[in-house]
Amino acid sequence: MSNNSEKLFKRAKKVIPSGIYGHTAPAGGLPDCFPHYCKKAYDYRFEDLDGREWIDFMCGFGAILHGYNHPEIEEAAQRQRSKGAVFNQPAEVMVDLAESLVDGIDFAQWAVFAKNGSDLTTWAIRVAREKTQRKFIVKAKGAYHGVDAWCDPGLGGRIQSDRQEILEFDWNDAEELESLFKKFKDQIAGVILTPYHHPAFSPSQMPLEGFWPEVANLCKKFGSLLILDDVRAGGRLHDQGSHQYFEFTPDLAVYSKALGNGYAISACVGTEECKKASAEVFLTGSCWNDAVAMSAALTSLMISKRDSVAQSVLEKGAYFCQKLEDAARQENFPLTMTGPKSMPYPTIENDENLFKIQEFCRICSGKNLFFHPHHNWFISNAHTYESLDDAVCKARQAMSETSARS
Amino acid sequence: MKANVPNEGQLAAWATACSLGTASKGLSLKFSKIKVLSPTISSKRHIALTQGKSLVFSNQNLLKLAGGELALPLFRSFCQNPFDGIRTISTMQRVKALYLESKPTPDQVEILLQAALSASVCYLNFHTLAIDLLAGEIGAICFRLGPRHLGSVCKMKNGDPWILERDDSKIQPSVLLSFSDLRSAFRGAMGLTDPYVDPAEKNLSIKGRIPLLEKFGYVSRIVSREVPNPRNNLDEQ
Numbered sequence: 001m002s003n004n005s006e007k008l009f010k011r012a013k014k015v016i017p018s019g020i021y022g023h024t025a026p027a028g029g030l031p032d033c034f035p036h037y038c039k040k041a042y043d044y045r046f047e048d049l050d051g052r053e054w055i056d057f058m059c060g061f062g063a064i065l066h067g068y069n070h071p072e073i074e075e076a077a078q079r080q081r082s083k084g085a086v087f088n089q090p091a092e093v094m095v096d097l098a099e100s101l102v103d104g105i106d107f108a109q110w111a112v113f114a115k116n117g118s119d120l121t122t123w124a125i126r127v128a129r130e131k132t133q134r135k136f137i138v139k140a141k142g143a144y145h146g147v148d149a150w151c152d153p154g155l156g157g158r159i160q161s162d163r164q165e166i167l168e169f170d171w172n173d174a175e176e177l178e179s180l181f182k183k184f185k186d187q188i189a190g191v192i193l194t195p196y197h198h199p200a201f202s203p204s205q206m207p208l209e210g211f212w213p214e215v216a217n218l219c220k221k222f223g224s225l226l227i228l229d230d231v232r233a234g235g236r237l238h239d240q241g242s243h244q245y246f247e248f249t250p251d252l253a254v255y256s257k258a259l260g261n262g263y264a265i266s267a268c269v270g271t272e273e274c275k276k277a278s279a280e281v282f283l284t285g286s287c288w289n290d291a292v293a294m295s296a297a298l299t300s301l302m303i304s305k306r307d308s309v310a311q312s313v314l315e316k317g318a319y320f321c322q323k324l325e326d327a328a329r330q331e332n333f334p335l336t337m338t339g340p341k342s343m344p345y346p347t348i349e350n351d352e353n354l355f356k357i358q359e360f361c362r363i364c365s366g367k368n369l370f371f372h373p374h375h376n377w378f379i380s381n382a383h384t385y386e387s388l389d390d391a392v393c394k395a396r397q398a399m400s401e402t403s404a405r406s
Numbered sequence: 407m408k409a410n411v412p413n414e415g416q417l418a419a420w421a422t423a424c425s426l427g428t429a430s431k432g433l434s435l436k437f438s439k440i441k442v443l444s445p446t447i448s449s450k451r452h453i454a455l456t457q458g459k460s461l462v463f464s465n466q467n468l469l470k471l472a473g474g475e476l477a478l479p480l481f482r483s484f485c486q487n488p489f490d491g492i493r494t495i496s497t498m499q500r501v502k503a504l505y506l507e508s509k510p511t512p513d514q515v516e517i518l519l520q521a522a523l524s525a526s527v528c529y530l531n532f533h534t535l536a537i538d539l540l541a542g543e544i545g546a547i548c549f550r551l552g553p554r555h556l557g558s559v560c561k562m563k564n565g566d567p568w569i570l571e572r573d574d575s576k577i578q579p580s581v582l583l584s585f586s587d588l589r590s591a592f593r594g595a596m597g598l599t600d601p602y603v604d605p606a607e608k609n610l611s612i613k614g615r616i617p618l619l620e621k622f623g624y625v626s627r628i629v630s631r632e633v634p635n636p637r638n639n640l641d642e643q
Binding site for chain 2: 031374
């Protein structure tokens with residue numbers, strides 16, 4: 001007998017290609033035990049279509065920073081919704097939000113808005129091209145910057161010219177980056193990087209000591225723009241942008257995910273030097289002036305600052321990761337949490353093919369823990385220490401069961 | 407021309423020939439003493455289905471034949487050794503019948519899946535986009551029906567070619583694709599698996615290094631489009 005999730009999927013596949021596509025496609029996770037659909041969510045929990053409640057560690061794949069259904073954010077959104085969302089002209093909140101970002105982010109002199117990270121990572125590289133009048137963009141191998149043809153991780157719909165002007169280097173290898181700058185002298189418009197390396201299906205890699213200053217120096221030396229793709233990490237490492245956490249200064253930075261705490265919005269901020277070039281690169285979208293999402297983002301930023309949310313989720317993440325690794329040690333289960341503590345990626349020793357982490361997450365799912373085996377997890381500020389203790393306790397049982405099965 | 411390196415434009419026909427060879431080998435191992443086809447590339451326009459070159463087809467005619475259409479071999483090749491030619495045609499009929507089975511057995515599905523994997527292996531080794539896509543990848547992609555090993559596609563180390571491996575005792579899987587039932591496995595062998603829908607509906611389970619399977623899957627879908635089999639037209643109707 002199919003459950004509600006499976007029944008809905010049967011309807012979906014008739015009218016939606018693949019039923020569910022993109023990063024939420026069941027095949028990318030554990031389709032045999034994760035629900036395909038969600039009914040509702042609050043704080044750090046969500047309920048699937050069959051009434052099962054899960055302790056969540058994905059937070060809408062990062063979009064939820066303060067917790068699902070956060071009352072202050074919902075209230076702000078509702079206040080704006082009662083007036084309307086999309087008009088012929090932008091609403092006042094657009095200027096309020098731009099001011100908030102410019103006030104909060106040290107290098108930012110201006111801000112623009114869209115709906116998704118991809119909208120603005122792609123726009124930002126065009127701003128770099130306009131500013132420098134050069135064509136090449138450098139990125140790290142395996143880095144995710146969105147769904148556009150120059151960077152998407154999919155395989156279909158590509159033509160050779162899509163990536164003709166995209167160069168790649170290994171994360172943390174500043175020497176390789178320098179050699180690209182030398183090889184393509186006066187041709188590199190910008191370098192786009194995430195604050196740390198978070199490829200799917202692989203452990204996260206933090207920047208080595210000296211990596212960021214060296215990247216910033218190289219960009220300056222060779223006249224290229226440094227673009228920070230802070231879409232995933234923004235708000236979880238530092239309230240004023242992840243560059244503060246790693247102590248460097250980009251020319252442009254793109255935010256999305258946590259910015260609206262679940263409302264679709266993205267922002268790109270930049271230096272005064274990039275402002276003219278930014279005005280030359282056309283930017284618009286049907287609902288990009290959505291005042292509801294902007295109100296949510298404005299409140300989300302206010303809460304982040306007021307409650308030092310980045311610091312809080314880092315502390316909660318550190319507590320959780322430490323407890324989880326302690327439990328793993330006691331169970332003789334070689335689990336390590338990589339990446340920043342507020343968005344850790346789990347990895348198991350000698351598990352290059354991922355069988356063990358998949359089995360561990362599969363067993364955890366039986367205990368209502370939503371641990372993704374292939375993507376970094378996210379801590380929200382709604383996670384309580386009790387909820388983290390509860391998760392660790394269940395995870396420890398799962399470790400023991402995983403070891404027993406292998 | 408190097409032996410058995412297909413020319414540009416010959417890959418689909420060569421993959422078809424390899425697939426026929428694999429199916430005939432499977433039939434001979436599982437069922438009866440039939441002539442096993444061992445395809446060779448005769449020229450950039452022709453492929454022989456046997457070492458003795460008793461049956462040589464143009465690339466185009468081989469594709470037509472594999473798709474269930476009528477197509478003739480080179481007459482002179484048939485005349486060289488008519489007896490061998492007839493045995494080869496008989497083998498091809500047996501392979502065709504396998505594709506048209508309405509209720510195939512697990513043994514038959516195993517042969518069909520290996521035939522499909524064999525065509526994919528050709529693309530992995532010779533198709534420009536596939537080579538680019540899987541550059542640096544090594545490992546074993548294993549296919550099962552319950553506990554039964556159906557076949558694996560492997561590359562043990564860089565520099566080696568991708569190969570089809572029938573014997574799972576030699577393999578440490580990098581990624582494991584298990585069909586839940588015979589029907590799903592048959593659909594898989596016919597290139598009809600939906601990589602998104604079928605796992606979600608539990609028609610198959612995937613464990614292990616998913617990115618490797620994603621790349622292989624993309625290539626095998628190219629193969630499904632380009633390499634015909636006698637059932638293609640039936641499934642489209």
